[in-house]
Each structure stands twice: as structure tokens, then as C-alpha cells.
Amino acid sequence: MRFRTRLMLVLLTVVILSQLATGAAFLRATQNDIIVKGNQRLEVGANVFQQLLSARGDQLGNNIAILADDFGFKSAVSTQDNETLYSVLANHGTRANADIVLLTDLDGRVLAGSHHARDSAMPFPQLFERANLNGSAVGVVVTEGEPYEFALLPVRAPHLIGWVGMGFLINEAVTSEIKALTGLDVSIVTYQQGRISSLSSSHPEALALTLINDNSEQLQNGDYSLTGQMTPDDEYLSYSSMLYAGGNAQTHVLLQLSRNELLGAYRSLRWQLLGIVALILIATAVVAMWSARSISRPLMALASAAKRIGRGERVDDLASGTRHSETGQLASTLLTMQDEIAKREAVLHYQSRHDLLTDLPNRICAEEEIERAIAAGSAFILMRLAINNFRDIKDTFGYALGDNVLVTLAQRLHQLESGRRSAYRLDGDELLLMHVDIETDADWRRPLFAALSAPIHLDRSPITPSLSIGEVHFPDHGDSTQLLLRRADIALDMAKRQRCIHQRYQQGQDELHQRQLTLIRDLKRAVDNGELWMAYQPKVNTRTGRVNQCEALMRWQHPTLGFIPPDEFIALAERSGQIGMLTNWMLSHICEQLARWKQRDYHLSVAVNLSTSDVMDPGLCQRIAALLKQYQLGARQLSVEVTESAMMQDVEVATRTLLELGRMGLSIAIDDYGTGYSSLAQIKRLPVNELKIDKSFVLALDTQADDFTIVRSTIEMGHSLGLKVVAEGVENRASAELLSEVGCDHLQGYWIAKPMPSDALPAWLDAFETLSLPTPGLPV
Numbered sequence: 001m002r003f004r005t006r007l008m009l010v011l012l013t014v015v016i017l018s019q020l021a022t023g024a025a026f027l028r029a030t031q032n033d034i035i036v037k038g039n040q041r042l043e044v045g046a047n048v049f050q051q052l053l054s055a056r057g058d059q060l061g062n063n064i065a066i067l068a069d070d071f072g073f074k075s076a077v078s079t080q081d082n083e084t085l086y087s088v089l090a091n092h093g094t095r096a097n098a099d100i101v102l103l104t105d106l107d108g109r110v111l112a113g114s115h116h117a118r119d120s121a122m123p124f125p126q127l128f129e130r131a132n133l134n135g136s137a138v139g140v141v142v143t144e145g146e147p148y149e150f151a152l153l154p155v156r157a158p159h160l161i162g163w164v165g166m167g168f169l170i171n172e173a174v175t176s177e178i179k180a181l182t183g184l185d186v187s188i189v190t191y192q193q194g195r196i197s198s199l200s201s202s203h204p205e206a207l208a209l210t211l212i213n214d215n216s217e218q219l220q221n222g223d224y225s226l227t228g229q230m231t232p233d234d235e236y237l238s239y240s241s242m243l244y245a246g247g248n249a250q251t252h253v254l255l256q257l258s259r260n261e262l263l264g265a266y267r268s269l270r271w272q273l274l275g276i277v278a279l280i281l282i283a284t285a286v287v288a289m290w291s292a293r294s295i296s297r298p299l300m301a302l303a304s305a306a307k308r309i310g311r312g313e314r315v316d317d318l319a320s321g322t323r324h325s326e327t328g329q330l331a332s333t334l335l336t337m338q339d340e341i342a343k344r345e346a347v348l349h350y351q352s353r354h355d356l357l358t359d360l361p362n363r364i365c366a367e368e369e370i371e372r373a374i375a376a377g378s379a380f381i382l383m384r385l386a387i388n389n390f391r392d393i394k395d396t397f398g399y400a401l402g403d404n405v406l407v408t409l410a411q412r413l414h415q416l417e418s419g420r421r422s423a424y425r426l427d428g429d430e431l432l433l434m435h436v437d438i439e440t441d442a443d444w445r446r447p448l449f450a451a452l453s454a455p456i457h458l459d460r461s462p463i464t465p466s467l468s469i470g471e472v473h474f475p476d477h478g479d480s481t482q483l484l485l486r487r488a489d490i491a492l493d494m495a496k497r498q499r500c501i502h503q504r505y506q507q508g509q510d511e512l513h514q515r516q517l518t519l520i521r522d523l524k525r526a527v528d529n530g531e532l533w534m535a536y537q538p539k540v541n542t543r544t545g546r547v548n549q550c551e552a553l554m555r556w557q558h559p560t561l562g563f564i565p566p567d568e569f570i571a572l573a574e575r576s577g578q579i580g581m582l583t584n585w586m587l588s589h590i591c592e593q594l595a596r597w598k599q600r601d602y603h604l605s606v607a608v609n610l611s612t613s614d615v616m617d618p619g620l621c622q623r624i625a626a627l628l629k630q631y632q633l634g635a636r637q638l639s640v641e642v643t644e645s646a647m648m649q650d651v652e653v654a655t656r657t658l659l660e661l662g663r664m665g666l667s668i669a670i671d672d673y674g675t676g677y678s679s680l681a682q683i684k685r686l687p688v689n690e691l692k693i694d695k696s697f698v699l700a701l702d703t704q705a706d707d708f709t710i711v712r713s714t715i716e717m718g719h720s721l722g723l724k725v726v727a728e729g730v731e732n733r734a735s736a737e738l739l740s741e742v743g744c745d746h747l748q749g750y751w752i753a754k755p756m757p758s759d760a761l762p763a764w765l766d767a768f769e770t771l772s773l774p775t776p777g778l779p780v
Contacts, residue, residue, distance in 0.1 A: 011288035012281070019277045027270055031263065035237070038262045042239035045182035045255045049241075052178060053149055056168055057138035060151035063096035064166050073164075074157040077103065077111070085112040089164075098166035100148055103155075104128075105162050115143055124165075126246045127152055131163065141167065142249040147190050170243075170251075178255075185236075187254040188243075237262065298327040302334060309338045355425040357403060358410035366424035366432055370481045373436060373474070380474050381435040384488040385409075385452070388466040388496065390429040401458050405465060408456045416448070430492075449501055468495040471504045486513070515561070519569050520576045522558065527585050532556050534589055535755035536606065538764070539726065539748045542740040545771035551607045551641070551748060552590050553755045554582065570611065579613045583620075587627055591638070593758050595631040602762055607639045609671065612646040616653050621660040628664075635665030641692060643671045655686060662687030669726065673714065684721065690745075691718045695729020698749070702734040712742045719743060740773035 067073055067088070076084035085103055089112055093101040102113040108122030115123075122128045124141045131137035131152045138151045150167030154160050175186040237257045244251040305315045315338060353365040361369075373380050387393070387405065394402030406429060413423035413433055424432040449469070455462045470491030478484040487505045490513045495503035526532050532554060539549040556564040573579040590606055597604055614620055628635060640661060647654045647670070658668055669690035670683065693714055697707045711727065718725040727739050730749030739747060752771075756764060 007291070008285075008288045011291065012285060015284040015288075016281060019280055023273050023277055027273065030269060034262055038237045038257050038259075039239075041182070041184065042237060042255050042257055045178065045184040045186070046239055046241055046253075048182050049178050049186070049253055049255070052174070052181075053140075053243075056149055057151055060096070060098070060149065060166050060168065061136065061138060061153065063092070063098070064151050064153045064164055067092045067166075068153050068155045068164055074155060074161070077155050077162050078157055080111065082112060082118070089114070093166055096166060097168070099169040100143070100150065100167040102152075102165045103162060106160060108163070111162065124150065124152070124246075127165075128163070140170065140243040140251055142190055142244055142246075142251055145190060145249075147188055147243060147251040182255075185256040185258070187256070189252045189254055191250045191252075298331075302327065302330055305331075305334055309334065309341065314338075355410075358407055358425050360410050360414065360423055360425040360431070362424065363426045366422075366426065366434070367481050367485075369422060369424075369434065370484065373434075374479065374481065378436055382472050382474075382484055382488050383433040383435070384426070384470045384472075384485075384492045385431040385433065386468050386492055386496070387429040388468055393463065397458070397461065397463070401461075401463075404458050405456055405463060408458075409452060409465060412452055412454075416451070432488075445502060453501075467501055468492055469502045470495055471502065473505075477505050486510070516572055518561070519558075519564065520572050520578070523569065523573055523576070523578050524581065526556055526558070527581060531558065532582075532585065534586065534593070534758060536758060536761050537748060537755040538753045538761075538768075539607075539746045540752050540771055541746055542744055542773050542776070545773060547752075547765060547768060548603075549605045549607065549639075549746065550761070551755075552586065552609075554586055555755075574611055574613055577613075579611050580617060583611070583614050583617075584623065587624060591627040591631045591633060594633055594637050597762070598633070598637075600762060602765065603637075605637050605639055605667070607641050607667075607669065609641045610646065612643075612649045615642060615646050615657050616650060617657075620657060621664065624661070624666070625664060636667065639667035639669060639689075641669045641671040644673065647686065651685075659687050669724075688723060690724040690726055692726045692728055693744075695749070698727050698729040698735060698739070699731060701738055702732065708738065711739070711744075715743050736771075737774050741776060743776040 070088070070092075072084075073088050073092075075081075076088060089101040089103060092098075093114065100113075100115050102116060102123075103111045104122055105111055108125070108128050110116045110118055110120045110122070112118065123143055127137045127139050127141055127150060130139070131154070136151070136153045138149070141148050141150045147170045148167035149170055150165055152163055152165035155162040155164050170188050175188060178184065178186045236259060239255040241253050241255075242250065243253055308315055315335070353361055355362045370380075370382070387409070390402065390406075393405060409431065410423065410425060413431060416423065416433070420436045422434045424434070426432050449467070453465060453467055455464045457463075470488045470493070472478065472484050472488045472491060474484060477487050487510055490510060491503045491505040493513075494506075495501065535553045535555050536550040537553060538547040539551065540547055541549075554566055554570070556566075556569050558564050570579070570582070573582050586608060590608060594604070594606060610620075624638070627633075628638065642654070642658070647658075662668060667689045668687055669692050670686075670688055671692045672694040673691045691714065693711055697711050697714075701707050701711060715725045724745040725743070726746040726748060727744045728748040730736050730739065730747045730751050732751055735749075736747055736751060753764060
């Protein structure tokens with residue numbers, strides 16, 4: 001939701017809630033006031049009704065007093081002249097407009113009356129009793145289901161001789177008169193012996209009857225409060241007052257005020273108030289829209305400017321009110337922020353395209369330049385440079401001096417830059433020099449290499465950097481940036497391997513590189529898919545002529561490339577860090593195989609080859625111990641062969657590993673002895689049990705006198721150190737006999753047997769005939 005809309009809704013919500021609360025409170029107070037005034041009108045109406053009855057009672061009393069003082073009437077009462085009594089009562093009642101007349105004796109027995117038989121009991125005992133007490137009585141009575149206001153006075157001549165009374169019927173004339181005086185609806189309700197009758201000034205008669213019917217039980221029990229009752233059709237304020245209660249008869253007056261009539265002015269006021277509120281809301285909405293727009297317009301402009309700044313666009317001016325207003329300060333802050341962002345982006349852009357150490361353009365910049373040169377179709381040359389043994393320089397002279405060597409070379413390359421040459425740092429110790437439209441030859445490269453390889457004097461220590469350079473040409477060696485850089489890396493790698501300063505990319509090297517990448521990628525799959533298997537080549541003991549040892553040799557049958565030589569994929573595994581995975585698989589596989597042979601009663605010792613990484617692995621000894629325990633093998637059933645180069649990589653670590661293996665009981669042999677650079681002093685420090693003479697000295701032993709001299713000296717030296725000696729590469733009997741004569745302990749080679757699968761070895765052992773070799777001519 002937009003800010004303008006939210007602001008407008010907030011303003012409208014505040015105004016609407018405040019207006020509704022104010023209006024509701026006002027209307028509620030007005031309604032309550034009207035109801036209070038309506039109740040006051042009912043009370044006033046009740047007082048008027050009482051005063052009217054009192055005035056009519058006084059009038060009745062006066063009329064009855066005139067009759068009671070009439071001499072003729074007194075004489076008729078004394079003589080009980082019925083005809084005269086009835087005539088006098090009727091005539092006087094007519095003149096007084098009385099609706100009922102009555103004459104009783106002193107005991108209340110009816111002597112004459114308009115509604116009661118002669119000699120009947122007093123019909124109004126309560127009124128009669130009050131008259132005896134007070135000398136006269138005026139009140140409401142009920143006879144024949146009709147209410148009357150009745151006055152009873154004594155007749156004296158001069159003593160009390162009887163009681164005479166007259167009454168007016170409380171009828172519609174009375175209720176109409178009260179309604180005319182008070183404006184209220186008046187009902188006279190009479191209840192007698194389960195029958196209800198009502199007189200009403202208007203339509204509320206139905207309401208009155210309903211009230212009495214609904215409360216008849218309460219009336220019988222003496223509960224006469226009927227105020228506040230209503231019908232389903234309308235609402236009324238009601239006031240009820242009892243006029244008479246005696247025997248089985250009750251009479252009530254019910255004053256009622258219509259709520260609709262009472263609240264008519266209130267409803268009109270409510271509509272007026274609603275109209276006023278509606279006008280206020282409309283005005284508020286207009287003001288809110290204007291306020292929201294005036295507030296949000298500069299903010300929207302600032303938000304739009306912030307988006308443009310975020311997209312990298314330049315915003316020069318922001319119209320956002322006065323300079324000292326909040327929006328003006330925000331606009332000024334945005335412009336300042338824009339300038340700061342631009343400065344930081346320039347710095348970051350430069351840093352993202354340049355190396356922080358050498359300040360040369362980096363790989364990203366190099367790739368962009370190469371892409372542009374390719375798109376332009378210009379011929380160019382890439383020369384990828386690396387410092388040989390850069391890690392040794394850092395370890396020897398420290399990282400700071402090592403970085404200074406790299407910075408110095410970068411400066412020399414930078415000095416070579418011109419419109420046709422550009423220098424870059426790719427990563428680590430690798431640099432790149434790009435030549436555009438230049439043909440290189442030996443005469444051109446010689447001064448370049450001399451300038452780069454000149455000694456560097458750092459902290460009074462001259463360092464002559466040894467460089468390797470790989471060179472590629474566009475378009476001869478590729479038509480894409482990544483292909484050219486990869487082939488330059490291949491040429492650089494070939495220069496490092498051949499230990500020469502420069503190597504140009506040759507066709508076919510990429511295929512070899514791709515093959516190596518494929519093999520490295522597929523090594524993990526080879527272990528999981530069972531493409532690897534172990535071959536075992538027997539060793540013959542020259543003294544017994546029997547076989548009790550084998551060397552385990554790993555083989556790989558690639559599903560698409562076929563047989564992969566061990567020297568190739570093991571070297572790749574070492575370079576890619578996967579040699580540990582191969583070693584774990586090999587050890588587990590060989591131990592499992594030894595256990596199977598042991599179950600078949602073939603007791604052999606198997607030698608395994610360990611790489612440089614294996615010797616440096618601190619967990620190697622624990623894994624071998626766990627495998628021996630798992631397959632219940634003796635330590636003498638497993639031996640290890642380590643090359644001289646592997647031991648010399650880190651003599652201290654190698655010594656610790658081999659000592660631990662020796663303490664476990666494993667036999668340790670130095671493989672390919674004579675091709676490395678180990679010394680007798682180092683060999684004496686190691687827990688070595690055997691020396692394996694490299695096959696390069698054994699293959700032509702019977703024809704090359706020099707090789708025979710070296711082999712014999714090695715055997716003598718090994719025996720003098722208490723070591724067994726194994727000769728590998730025995731290809732004929734003549735070599736075998738010569739080796740036996742000079743005291744070689746074990747023979748290994750194709751003349752004895754080629755490496756074979758594990759399932760073929762038992763059959764070969766069963767068919768093998770013990771060799772008969774000459775007795776050693778030299779003492780052991």
C-alpha cells in the first residue's frame with residue numbers, strides 16, 4: 001500500500017472514530033434525557049389524575065351532603081318509605097349526574113339502590129368500614145366489573161339513621177379528559193373474578209390488557225408494578241397505580257407515553273447529526289487527501305530519486321521544499337550519499353579489477369581484455385608465468401619477502417607494458433602477459449626472460465627467480481577466452497615438468513589434459529562401481545625356492561578408456577587429493593582377501609605400496625590396526641613398501657609413521673631403491689626391514705657388468721645393515737641365478753609370474769614347482 005494511501009486512511013480513521021464516539025455519546029445522552037423527561041411527564045400525569053379524582057370526590061361529597069340534609073329524605077329514611085326513597089335517590093342522582101346511588105341502614109344492609117337489591121349486604125365493606133371510622137369516605141369501588149368513584153356520607157336526624165352514597169363511573173370520559181390535560185394515554189383496568197375489563201383513551205387498551213393478563217398472578221399476589229412493559233409492535237413508557245383492591249376485584253390506572261412519539265425529536269436530531277458527521281467526513285477526506293498528497297509528494301520524489309541512485313543513474317537536483325525542512329535535509333543527504341556511493345563504487349570497481357598486492361589488473365580484467373581482442377579479430381599472444389618453488393621462497397625468506405618477489409616481478413611486467421602489451425595477475429604466483437599483433441621468436445623472448453629473471457635484492461639477500469612460461473597464440477590455439485587460458489596453463493604445466501623456462505602449446509596436449517581431468521573425475525566412481533581390482537605378483541625365496549609373499553598392485557579398467565596404467569592414475573590421485581580414498585579401499589580389499597585365503601589354508605604375506613600422502617597421514621596406523629583386528633589377521637601378514645622420495649618429503653613425519661607401523665609388527669621395505677636420494681644415515685634411522693632394488697638395475701643384469709656391480713654392492717650393503725633384499729624385474733633364469741649367487745633374498749618378476757587376479761593365485765600356487773637356485777656365494 002502506498003504511503004499516501006496509508007496516511008489518508010490513518011487520518012480518516014482517526015476522524016471517523018472520534019466523530020462516531022462523540023456522536024454516539026451525544027445521542028446516548030440525548031436519549032437518556034428524553035427518557036427521563038418522559039418519566040417526569042408520567043409522574044405529572046399521575047398527579048393530575050389523582051387531583052381530578054379528588055375534585056370529583058369533593059363534588060360527590062357536596063351533592064350527597066345536600067341530599068343527606070333534605071328533611072323529606074330524612075323522614076323517608078326514618079319511616080323506610082321505599083317508594084319515596086327510590087324516588088328521591090333517583091331524582092337526586094340524576095341531578096348530580098351520578099351513575100350509582102345507594103342507601104343503607106346503620107348495619108350496612110341495603111335499603112334502596114340503583115344497582116343493588118334491597119336487604120342485600122353492603123357491597124363496599126372496605127369503604128363502609130372507613131366511613132364508620134372517619135365519618136365519611138370517598139374512594140374507588142368496583143361493582144359488576146365496573147370501577148366507580150364513590151362517596152359515602154351519614155344521614156342524621158339528628159342521630160345517625162343510615163348511610164347514603166353516590167358514585168361516578170370511571171369511564172372513557174375520564175380517560176379522555178386526562179389525555180386532554182396531560183397528552184398521555186390513560187387506561188383503567190379492572191380485574192374481577194378472573195375477568196379483566198379495560199377503558200382506554202386510545203389504542204394502548206390492547207397493551208393494558210396484555211399487561212394485566214401477563215401479570216394476573218402478580219395482581220392476585222399483590223404485586224402492582226407494571227412500569228416499563230412493552231408490546232411486540234411498539235414501545236411505551238408506562239406508569240401504573242392501583243385505584244382499588246378488595247375481595248376478588250382490583251382496579252388500576254395505567255398511564256402510557258409512546259416511545260416513538262417521545263423519541264420523534266431525538267430521531268430527527270440523530271439524522272441531523274448523521275448529516276453533520278457525513279459533511280465533516282467529506283471535508284476531512286478532502287483535507288486528508290490534500291495533506292497526504294502534500295506530505296507524500298516530496299517523499300515520493302525522494303523515493304524515486306533513491307531508486308534512480310540505486311540503479312546507478314545520476315541525480316543532479318531534487319525539488320523537495322525548503323532547504324531547512326525535513327524533506328529538504330533528506331534530499332541534501334541523498335545527494336551527498338549519491339556522491340559517496342559513486343566514490344566507493346569507483347574504488348570497489350577498481351579493486352574488483354585489480355590485484356591488491358601487485359596493483360596489476362586481475363583475472364576478471366584479463367578475461368574482458370581477451371574477449372575484446374577476440375571480438376576485434378586481432379592476433380595476440382598470451383604468456384602465462386609462474387614462479388617455480390614459490391612456496392619454498394616464502395618458507396625460507398618469509399611471506400613478506402616472498403610477496404616482495406611477486407611485487408617486483410609485477411613491476412617489471414608493468415614496465416614492459418605499452419599500447420601492445422598488458423600484464424595481469426591471475427592468482428597465487430601466476431602472472432599473465434598479453435601481446436597484441438606481435439610475433440615472438442627466440443631473439444625476442446631472450447631479453448624478456450633475462451629482464452624477468454634478473455636477481456632481486458631484498459633485505460640484502462639476492463634472489464634469482466626461476467620462472468616457467470606457457471605460451472598460446474590466437475587464433476592458432478583457440479577461439480575462446482577459457483580455451484586459450486586453459487591451454488596456456490597446459491603449456492605452463494609442461495614447462496614446469498620439463499624444467500624449462502618456456503613452452504609453447506603443442507597440439508594434442510589439450511587431449512592429454514582432458515584425459516587427466518576425466519580420470520580425476522572418474523576416480524570416485526571407479527571405487528563405487530567396482531572398476532578397481534587388485535593384482536598379486538608372487539615373490540620367490542631364493543633359499544627355499546618357494547612362494548610365501550606377494551606384492552599387491554592396483555589395476556583400473558575404465559569403462560570407456562580401457563586399462564589405465566597404475567603410474568598414471570595413482571599420480572593423478574596424489575595431485576587431486578584422492579590418494580587417501582584409494583589407499584583406504586586397497587587396504588580394506590587386501591585384508592578381506594587375506595582373510596579368505598587364510599580360510600582356504602593359504603598363508604601368505606602381502607606387500608602394499610604407500611604413497612607420500614599416505615606416509616604423511618596421521619590416521620594411517622589406526623586404520624591398519626582396525627582392519628587387522630576386523631579380519632583377525634596377524635601383523636606379519638601385511639607389509640608396506642615406501643619409495644625413497646616418499647620418505648624424503650618430510651623425514652620427521654615419515655619416521656614417526658614408519659616407527660608406529662614397525663611397533664605394530666608390520667614389515668617395512670624401501671621400494672625402488674637406488675633411484676632416489678636417500679642416504680645410509682637416514683635409512684639407519686628408519687625401522688626398515690627390506691630393500692627393493694629397482695628393476696632398472698635388474699632387467700639387463702646378465703649382460704650389463706655395471707648393473708651387476710651396483711646390485712651386488714646394494715645386496716652387500718643391505719645385509720651389512722641387517723636388511724633383507726628383494727630384486728624386482730627378474731625377466732630370465734640367468735638373472736635369477738646371478739641374484740641368488742650374490743645373496744639376494746627374494747626374487748620378483750615376469751620370469752616367475754606376472755601379476756594375476758586374486759581368484760587365479762591359489763591355482764597358480766598349487767601348480768607352482770619349487771625353484772632350484774644356486775647357493776649364495778657370499779656370506780650373509
